[in-house]
Amino acid sequence: MDSTWSALADPHRRAMLDVLRERACAVGELVEELGFTQPTTSKHLRVLRKAGLVRVRTEAQRRIYSINAEQMAELDAWLAPFRQLWNERLDALGHHLDKDEHSHSRKQTDED
C-alpha cells in the first residue's frame, strides 16, 4: 500500500506508533504523552487509520487506538527480500573481513 509508507514518513506518527506499541491509548493520552495539540493528534491518527496502521475502538466518548499488526506485517513483507542482502553482507564480513578494504566506512551518501 502507498498510504502506509507515506504515513510512516512523518516522525510524529512513528512516535505515536511507538507509544501504541506499548499499549492501546485514547487520543487524550497520546496528547499528554507526546505533547502535540489535540487536533494535530487526531489528524495524524486519521492518517494512520487510513493507512491501516492503527484501528479504533469506541468506548463511550473515548476512542481507543491500537496498532494494526497485520498492516505492519505488510511493511515487513516488503522489507523481507532486502533482509537477505544484509545477511549476506554480515556473512561476507565474517568470511573475509577486509576484502573491500573498509570502503564502507567512507561516507559517500551525504555528499550534499
Next chain:
Amino acid sequence: MDSTWSALADPHRRAMLDVLRERACAVGELVEELGFTQPTTSKHLRVLRKAGLVRVRTEAQRRIYSINAEQMAELDAWLAPFRQLWNERLDALGHHLDKDEHSHSRKQTDED
C-alpha cells in the same frame, strides 16, 4: 533517520529499490527499466542517496547505484519491536481461534 522514511514514502523510489535489490544498475538502466525520465530518475536517486539507502560507484561516465544494506537494516531495526505484535497475534490465533469473534476482519480503517 528521518530522511530514510520519507524517501520510502514515494512508490517510484520503492520501485527503484526493488530493481536495485536484484542487481546494481546505472542510471540509464533504471530509466529504461522503470520508464521515468532521466532527470526524474537522477533526482530520486539523489533522495535515496541522501537517505543513505543507496550508494554510488563511479565507472567511467556511468554511476552504478546499489542498495546500502546497512541503512535498510536500520529500517528493520525500527520495525523489529513491532514484529513481536503480529507474532503474538498469530500465536493467539493458533490457541483460541475465535476469541475476538473475528473482529479483525471488519474494515474499520478506511472509513473515509
Next chain:
DNA sequence: CCCGTATATTCCTTGACGCGTATATACGTG
C-alpha cells in the same frame, strides 16, 4: 580540443502536507 554519451542540477509551477485556531459532533450526566 571538439564531440557524443551519461548523469546531475537548476528554474518554475503545482499540488500536497502540517500546524494553529476555531468549530462541529458524539457521548454521558444531572
Next chain:
DNA sequence: CACGTATATACGCGTCAAGGAATATACGGG
C-alpha cells in the same frame, strides 16, 4: 435538554516536494 468531556473536522497559511524542460558537468574517443 443544557452541560462538560472527548474527539473530529474545516479553514487559512506557510512550507516543501515532485515533475517537466532546459542546461550544466564529467568522461572517453578521435
